[in-house]
Amino acid sequence: MTATTGIPKRADARRNIAAILDAATACLAVDPDASINDIAIAAGVGRVTLYGHFPNRAALVARVVDRAIQNSDAELEAVDINGDAHEALGRLLEASWHVTHRYGALVLAAQSALPDRDFRDAHDKPAQRVLKLLRRGRREGTIRTDMPLDWQVTTIQGLLHAASGAVQRGELSAERAPALVRTTVLAALTSGHSDAPGSGSSP
Amino acid sequence: MTATTGIPKRADARRNIAAILDAATACLAVDPDASINDIAIAAGVGRVTLYGHFPNRAALVARVVDRAIQNSDAELEAVDINGDAHEALGRLLEASWHVTHRYGALVLAAQSALPDRDFRDAHDKPAQRVLKLLRRGRREGTIRTDMPLDWQVTTIQGLLHAASGAVQRGELSAERAPALVRTTVLAALTSGHSDAPGSGSSP
DNA sequence: GATAACTCGTACAGGTCTGTTCAAGTTCTA
DNA sequence: TAGAACTTGAACAGACCTGTACGAGTTATC
Numbered sequence: 080m081t082a083t084t085g086i087p088k089r090a091d092a093r094r095n096i097a098a099i100l101d102a103a104t105a106c107l108a109v110d111p112d113a114s115i116n117d118i119a120i121a122a123g124v125g126r127v128t129l130y131g132h133f134p135n136r137a138a139l140v141a142r143v144v145d146r147a148i149q150n151s152d153a154e155l156e157a158v159d160i161n162g163d164a165h166e167a168l169g170r171l172l173e174a175s176w177h178v179t180h181r182y183g184a185l186v187l188a189a190q191s192a193l194p195d196r197d198f199r200d201a202h203d204k205p206a207q208r209v210l211k212l213l214r215r216g217r218r219e220g221t222i223r224t225d226m227p228l229d230w231q232v233t234t235i236q237g238l239l240h241a242a243s244g245a246v247q248r249g250e251l252s253a254e255r256a257p258a259l260v261r262t263t264v265l266a267a268l269t270s271g272h273s274d275a276p277g278s279g280s281s282p
Numbered sequence: 283m284t285a286t287t288g289i290p291k292r293a294d295a296r297r298n299i300a301a302i303l304d305a306a307t308a309c310l311a312v313d314p315d316a317s318i319n320d321i322a323i324a325a326g327v328g329r330v331t332l333y334g335h336f337p338n339r340a341a342l343v344a345r346v347v348d349r350a351i352q353n354s355d356a357e358l359e360a361v362d363i364n365g366d367a368h369e370a371l372g373r374l375l376e377a378s379w380h381v382t383h384r385y386g387a388l389v390l391a392a393q394s395a396l397p398d399r400d401f402r403d404a405h406d407k408p409a410q411r412v413l414k415l416l417r418r419g420r421r422e423g424t425i426r427t428d429m430p431l432d433w434q435v436t437t438i439q440g441l442l443h444a445a446s447g448a449v450q451r452g453e454l455s456a457e458r459a460p461a462l463v464r465t466t467v468l469a470a471l472t473s474g475h476s477d478a479p480g481s482g483s484s485p
Numbered sequence: 486g487a488t489a490a491c492t493c494g495t496a497c498a499g500g501t502c503t504g505t506t507c508a509a510g511t512t513c514t515a
Numbered sequence: 516t517a518g519a520a521c522t523t524g525a526a527c528a529g530a531c532c533t534g535t536a537c538g539a540g541t542t543a544t545c
Contacts (some may be wrong), residue, residue, distance in 0.1 A: 089513055089520055114502065125523050130504065195342045223469075230462050236439060242441025250432055259433050266426075266468035292490055293542055317532065328493045333534065 096132050098122040101144045104185065111188035115139075140192040147185055148201050151178040155208055164216035165269065169261050171212060172235070175205070176257040178248060179239040206232055213268075223270035231268055238264055295346075306346045307388065312337045314391035318342075343395040350388055351404050354381040367419035368472065372464050374415060375438070378408070379460040383449060384441040394445050396442055409435055416471075426473035432472055441467055 088096070101168060106113035110140035119126040133139040149241030150210050158174045189198050213231055213232050223232070245251040251259075293301070305325035309316035318339060322329040336342040361377045363370050392401050416434055419425030425434070445463050448454040454462070 091511095092511065092521060095522085115504090116502080126503095127505090127524080128522055133520080135504070155417070226462055226465065227454075227458075229453055230448070230466075233444050233453070234466055237440045237444025237447075238437060241436050244440075245433070245436045250436070251430075255430075259429055262429065263433075263437055263470050266472075267466050269469075292540095294543065295491060298492085315537090319532080329533095330494080330535090331492055334491080336533070 088197055092132070092172060095122070095124050095128060099139070100134065100143060100146060103139055104147065104182070107140070107143060107188040108183040108185045108214050109179070111184045111191065112186075135193050140188055144185065144193065144198075144201055146181050146190045148204065151182070151205060153218065154178055155205060155234075160208070160212060163221070164212060164219050165221040165265065168209075168212050168216060168222075168268075169265060170210065172199060172239075172264055173210075173257040173260045174240055176242065176260050177234070180243045180253065180256070183243055183247065206236075209235060214267075235264055236265055239266075291478075295335070297323070298327050298331060300331055302327060302335065302342070303346060303349060306342055307385070309348060310343070310346060310391040311384070311386040311388045314387045314394065316391075327400065340395050344390055344400070344406060347388065347392045347396065347404055350385050351407065354385070358380055358408060363411070363415060366424070367422050368424040368468065369413060371412075371415050371419060371425075372468060374466045375442075375467055376460040378438070378442055379410075379445065379463050383446045383456065385461070386446055387449065387473075409439075412438060419471075423473060425471050437470055438467055443469075 090117065099122040103113075103118045104123055106118050115129060116126055119129045120138075121158075122129070129139070149196065155171065155174055158171050160171065186202065189201065193201075208229065208231055213222055213228060217224050217228070238260055242251065242256045246253050246256055252256065302321065306316075306321045309321050309324055317327055318332060321342075322332045325332070332342070336345065357382065358374065358377055361370075361374050363374065389405065392404065396404075398419040412435055413431065416425055416431060420427050420431070441463055445454065445459045449456050449459055
């Protein structure tokens, strides 16, 4: 996706682009309606410079989201999905928490700035990972099957967002959040008896 | 709260005010950033007429939210809180679902248009009811006590919003939602064994 | 049916945001 | 060090929103 043009950008240009992308990520994660002006200022460049690198708001948001997805994907890819589905889901949840918390409301910015299709594709990808794991858990009997699979995904996303919001509002410490999300989601989706008292660190 | 002025409004004025309030509720529930223009059109009145009844956006939103809170409160007040806490919470959840679904994103409109204090007060009130019930459930041993009370409230709100969103996006039918919310929340917050298979209609 | 209350369209002022242009500077690169 | 690439502030046009003003037309109410 990186420009097919043979001429490489100048060093300062590349530096600025990176700064803009970083600033945009930070701004949009907090306020999905952050203006181009705010972002330019946060990046330490002029508004015109920003427009020199990104044709419009949508393009910028798209790039930011793209990068966020890529990073998130790498982070989630590193999670060990094998072994007991219950345990694996727990690990995936904690990793997902970090991603959700870091990128916060960015998803909302994407939703209003990107064409529906693009947004859909981007947001669905991480869901696939969860979906796969849930299917396995259902097959193995650790995940309850008396509710739609989609709803279980919705449940997970909902709780992740809720936790992220609570932390941002200062109602919950960022340290406690991942364990709580893990415990709560597992309790909600587990079929039989549920234990998982502490945030177990058993090797 | 209704104007202390002795002179009652004319009939058509009252009718229009009602129409504006209804339209505003509907518009804001879908898009918290709906413009005054959109609302006026939806209400079937001129923009100027709207400004004749409400001095500004904030005042209109405040009235809409006020009414929504009042209605919600009545609806939730009608729920039987007595008896088994587990069962009672189930009933309260289904009622809460209807409220959440009806007023959707209105809470967001309130958040950005109202002074923080007013908003806080309004949104905290319904939470009190849940809080009270959760406390009792914890005391009685039906609700798990190994996670903060606040988090449990957050969990409930998060799942309600998630369900509302899923229905609006067409991923979930409005009929199935209440039972799913109920089952899922109870599974998440119940301490011991959890049953609640079907959406029981046992008298 | 007369009068006050109400509505309506148009139009305006002030604000914010987006995206573009331009002319002048700065900095990388070769 | 020369030239191309890049940055920059100021300034503009266009869009949209809020809130206000006005004059003419409707409609409830007594």
